[in-house]
Every structure is written in C-alpha cells, then in structure tokens.
C-alpha cells in the first residue's frame with residue numbers, strides 16, 4: 001500500500017504547484033504539463049536524525065528490504081510501506097577508490113572514487129529506479145508496464161517483470177541503436193519488444209501515447225517514483241565515504257533522471273539537517289548528444305527557482321528540428337536529444353552549484369579503457385563521467401585534491417562490440433564501429449597477440465610482450 005498520510009505528488013512548477021495523491025499514476029501534471037515530484041510530510045514520516053542510523057540495516061539483511069541497497073534507506077523514500085516494497089536485490093554496489101584512474105584524470109591518489117552501478121542485477125543503475133516504480137505500480141494494481149529505452153531501462157523493466165511475475169513488459173526501442181548485451185536481456189526475459197523506425201526520442205514520444213491510450217504503466221524516468229529509487233545511489237556514495245559528502249559528483253547525462261534524482265537527494269538531506277554541505281554536480285553529455293550542454297553552458301538557461309526563461313529551450317528545439325539534428329554517439333545510453341527531465345536537472349544544477357560539459361567519443365573510449373585497466377570496467381556512456389572529470393581537472397575547475405565520485409552507470413559487458421572494436425587490431429571493425437563516430441585512435445588499446453600454434457613461438461611471444 002502507498003502511504004497517502006506521509007507522501008503526495010506535486011508539480012515542480014512554482015507557478016502551478018498542483019498536488020496529487022500518491023496512489024495516482026501520472027507522467028506529467030494534468031494542469032500544466034510539467035514534471036511531478038514525490039514529496040513527503042517529513043514531520044509525519046519522521047526520518048532518522050543521523051545518517052549513521054542506516055549502518056544497522058546490514059545486520060538485518062535476512063529481510064530482503066534491508067538487503068536491498070534501495071530499501072534499506074526506506075525512511076528517506078517512504079511513499080509505500082516497507083513490507084510492500086518490490087526488490088530483486090538491487091543497489092548492492094561498491095564505491096571503489098581508483099588511484100590509477102585518478103592519475104589519468106589528474107587527481108591525487110585517494111581522491112577519485114568510482115560508484116560502480118554495473119553491479120546491479122540487470123547490470124545498470126536503472127534497477128534502483130525500477131524497484132521504486134515497481135513498488136508504486138504494484139500498489140496501484142498495474143498489470144502492464146512499458147518504457148522507451150536505449151537498452152538499460154528495458155533490460156531492467158524486463159528483468160523485474162520476469163523475476164516478480166507482477167506485470168507484463170512492453171519495451172520500445174529505436175532501430176539499429178541498441179547495444180547487443182542490452183537487447184539480449186529484454187529478449188531473454190520475455191518482454192514484448194517493439195522496434196520502431198526512428199531513434200530514442202521518437203520511441204519516447206510513441207510510448208507516452210501508447211500508455212495513455214491503453215492505460216499502461218510507464219516506467220521511464222518521467223515517472224517520479226523511479227527517481228526516488230535513484231536517490232539512494234547518493235546515499236550509498238555518502239555511506240562509502242563515512243557520510244562525509246565528496247566535493248564533486250560526476251555523472252553522464254542522457255534523459256537526466258539520475259542527475260535530477262541526485263539533486264533531490266541532496267536538497268532533502270540538507271533540508272532534514274542530515275548533511276552540512278552539498279557536493280557540486282557535474283553532468284557530462286556526449287558531444288553528439290549535447291542538448292543540456294548547449295542550453296546550460298552556451299545559452300544560459302537556468303532554473304531560477306522555477307522562473308527561468310524556457311523560451312530559450314523551445315527556440316533551441318525548433319532549431320534542432322529545422323536542422324533535422326539527431327543525437328549521435330557511441331555512448332548509446334546517452335544518445336538522447338530531448339531529455340525528458342531537463343527541468344528537474346536544471347533544478348538539480350541550481351541546488352548543487354553544477355556545471356555541464358561535453359566530451360567526444362574519442363575521450364569517452366579512451367577513458368573507458370583506463371577505467372577497465374584500473375577498475376571494474378564500464379560501458380561507454382559511463383566513462384563519460386571519467387572523461388568529464390579529466391576535462392574539468394584540465395580546466396582547473398576540479399582541484400587535484402578534490403574528492404570526486406564518478407558514477408559508473410552500466411556494466412562493461414553491456415556493449416562488448418565497442419570494447420572489442422577498440423582493443424582488437426582489425427582495422428575494418430575499428431572503422432565500422434568507432435571510426436564512423438569520429439574515433440581516430442585507440443590510445444590505450446590492449447591488442448590480442450597472434451601466434452602460431454607452436455609452444456616455442458607462444459613462449460617467445462609471452463616473453464616479448466611481458
């Protein structure tokens with residue numbers, strides 16, 4: 001059951017401010033069309049007064065909702081009763097100190113941390129949000145759930161459906177854009193997969209229409225309950241640092257759900273007096289999908305307490321349409337030109353004194369190789385966070401002694417095609433997969449060594465390359 005006595009939904013536009021019961025399912029404010037937040041009456045919800053409270057939860061891990069890296073923070077997202085939370089073991093993720101990667105980015109040893117969200121059941125951070133959306137969907141009796149996806153949201157939705165058997169999954173993907181690891185998940189978990197002619201932005205428009213017409217529950221990050229689950233990524237970063245906020249959180253930006261959730265997490269923690277300082281937020285676009293960068297850094301679009309000039313956004317989208325500009329990057333998880341959470345992200349950038357940068361596919365692939373060689377590894381989009389950190393270090397905006405947490409959003413095995421094309425010597429494959437996106441060299445390639453099937457030759461080759 002949802003908890004209408006402590007939680008409600010509220011339009012983020014201060015000019016509107018419409019509220020809705022927490023038991024309703026909306027993907028936008030029905031009065032003005034803006035995004036909705038899940039809000040709490042904190043006096044009634046009575047969260048703990050010290051974050052160290054959450055350290056006791058691990059000793060209760062035989063209870064699946066305390067084992068979950070999302071629901072063991074239930075007191076900070078109490079929109080449903082904890083007994084009714086849906087969990088498949090999401091959020092058991094690691095904050096890893098990575099000194100090799102720090103060296104690459106220009107940070108001093110001990111200053112760079114990688115929050116490895118690839119360790120989630122479906123291999124990306126999306127599971128944090130999906131457990132939130134599923135908890136809400138079940139409590140209101142939804143029978144079918146849908147999403148548009150560049151691959152990871154659909155993999156996550158499909159997995160939650162197959163594990164819990166609570167709902168049927170319908171996933172919308174664009175043509176030819178989805179990484180094989182992600183596509184294979186949706187198919188194997190038995191989701192109805194609808195591939196439409198078009199890209200992610202097209203699929204997003206259609207899935208909203210279909211959900212409206214057929215009464216299907218939408219789990220894209222316009223769903224505010226998704227973002228409640230994703231707040232916990234920040235709680236775990238804080239936990240990994242002994243509850244001491246880092247100086248910077250660096251995250252790739254696609255549909256901007258994560259960055260929006262992080263901003264909400266920090267503003268709530270500050271409001272509750274649970275942290276004394278809010279980290280700065282850096283959102284990193286791929287250069288081929290740089291809408292947020294263009295709007296925030298070049299055109300000066302700001303939240304301004306909800307009163308910023310959004311005509312600049314309309315204008316920019318009109319220009320994109322005129323030029324028929326489509327998103328294009330190897331980092332397929334962030335290949336998005338019309339981020340649905342733009343306004344919430346602008347709010348997060350205000351709360352966290354944020355910056356936005358764009359990085360090339362070359363920089364992303366090189367950073368990815370460094371993450372693999374000095375950490376657990378990640379998919380291309382995730383490495384934008386490390387490439388962005390390096391750029392902000394070069395610019396002097398991040399200091400060499402700043403403590404930085406980069407969010408590694410997805411697992412290395414999600415997109416083996418990109419990884420193999422980078423490391424393997426075959427020029428034809430390199431050109432087809434990477435060259436077409438403007439990647440010119442594999443700066444840190446680890447090439448396979450070809451040897452005849454002969455013991456002496458093999459030993460010679462090992463000695464030569466060791």
Ligand SMILES: *Cc1c(COP(=O)(O)O)cnc(C)c1O
Pocket residue numbers: 124125126152153221252253254255256257258259333334379381382409410411
């Ligand atoms: C979804 C996704 C992103 C983008 O996150 P947003 O919340 O949409 O900005 C980045 N990396 C990976 C691996 C993803 O799956």
Ligand SMILES: [Zn+2]
Pocket residue numbers: 011012013016017018029030031032033034
């Ligand atoms: Zn409204």
